[in-house]
Amino acid sequence: MRLGFEKAIVTALAGVLVAAGCGGTTSSSGSTPSTVKLGALFSLTGAAAIAGKSMQQGAQLAADTWNQKNSPKLDLQFQDDQSDPKAGLNGFTQLIDSSQVSAVVGPSPSTVAVALKPLANQRKVVLMAPFVSTPVFATPDGYTFRTHLSIDQLDAHTAQYATQTLHLKNVAMLLQDSSDAQAGGAAVKAAFTKSGGSDVGEEVVPVGTTEFQSQLTKLIADSPDAIYIFLVSAPAIGNAMKEARQLGFKGTFLSPNTIQSAATIRAAGAAAEGAVWTNEVAPDVNAPAYQAFLAAYKQRFGSDADIIAANAYDCVMLMGKAIAASGTNSTAISKWLRSEKSYQGVSGTISFSKDGNVVNKPTSLFTIKDGKFVTISA
């Protein structure tokens, strides 16, 4: 009968549509477009440009790797935050309004992240930072996420090693004028005070300062066992260490992980020997996924991937997974991210707390020996 035939056609068509809708292994929402724009806001220029380059490369590799086998395809839209809050805000609004991205990975430095946080929450755009360490970035049930431990977690660990294992008593601090420097300083001070020592002096410098003769003169006069140098620019840290040694300081340098760059050694030379810091490390250097990542990165860019690139890679892959699972709606994406409890990334297992902070990533103490970065097993 005719009606039956038509019914069959309609049913068949419906079946085909449903099958097509469920056809993609990762897409559950029929309204997710086949290509999704993902913002990538990094320091392509600026004080954090060295880290920004690692992020850019890690992100690019991730997008290309994701696009080989998964959908929706990720279309990275790059903007430069110039390591400057104003430029970062500009880049962020351009990504949201002109490029119409669904979410943003970045920015590079903490100062920009702090500036972007209110806007991300207000405009409801998911912002995932690969390597931002200021504790101020967290937002309970909000839109800001980070895959990197906060500075107080990392540097508290360094300070603990300094007091418990190296038995250093007094610390002096050279801090740049930023929220993460303040947080790091507070964590270090707490650790030293707890073990019976003290913070004998603090000097604050504008971000971007490269010469610290007068500040170090004052700090060293109080005979600290250690000097904690929080600067975002690696060559500036190197110069500070060199000047401190020239002024006669013989103790230990403690610093945040921004020190971990060849530019530090170039600026400091032998003065850098023995400096101590904590950084994230890959969970298992022999894991096949990690080895594959390293090999792919080296082949693509000709240089070795660092933990920053690994974090940026994980951010993009994670965003891809989130968008594939929950579509382009920001609230859905952020909910999904918070529910993801054990994403196996190349930088470690990633799981987010309610605030968007990452919890429990593997770390290690590092030092400089013979001009090279080596891990300390403590």
Add this chain to the structure above:
Amino acid sequence: MSGSFSVLLQLALDGVCLAGIYALLGSSWAVVFNTTRVFHVAHGVTFAVGAYTVLLVVARARLPLPVALLLALVVGALLGLAFHLLLYEQLRRRGSEGMVTFVASLGAMGLCSALLLALFGANPLIPSIGFDSVIKIGPGRLSAAQLLSGAVGAGLTLVLLGCWRLTWPGRAFRAVTSNSEAAAAVGIKVGRYRLFAMALGGALAGVAGGLASLIQGASLDMVLNGVLVAATAVLVGGIGSLPGAAVGGVLVALAMNLGIWRVSSRWQYSIVFGLLLVFMLIRPRGLLGERLAQAEL
């Protein structure tokens, strides 16, 4: 203890070495400002470019420091000439003065800073170039870089002051400084001296930047900080007086270092602003500016 006299001594030593560089920087701006009366804020660009030049020549091209400083001098002179011919001379021909020229100079400074950012990135350049050995002076210590930069800066400043006082071109410059119409009336080619002033001022600023780079590397911050120090040195030392600018530079260097003896160093640059403010309120002619009233040809 951080408030003790050994700290004060160290800060004084650091200040004295820095004074050599700042005296040169202040004098370089005075040469330009006194002769042309242009508030050349883009002078900071020349200071920064001098720093980058020296570091690149020593660290990358691996040439000796004297060659590097000479190159910084040449590059500085060329930059000064460029500002003069492409900007200030063009404005002068159109009859622009004062505020217009100042704003144009600000624009030039912004444009050049953007170019420097594109070329070098905002991360400071601090390569290893040596001059790290330490010399002990009582309880104080100075690095070879500090001593060298301070000595060369001071030496060049003294040579400049000597030439300014004793040579014929120096007298011609001083004539243009005190009264450009009278100078023209006695046959001094004022326009040419303006050009010389921009070239000479640029050359000296380039060297000053190169000397500063031995201690602090090269960074974009040097553009603004450089012109802040230079202008304060001249305004404090006295407009129209070259020795005044040198003295002003010494004062700024000492104030920045000694001023933070018992005060947090976060106020270090504020001290420079404060010094400027104090002089503008109490003695706007600057320290040696009075001499202007009795200037001799």
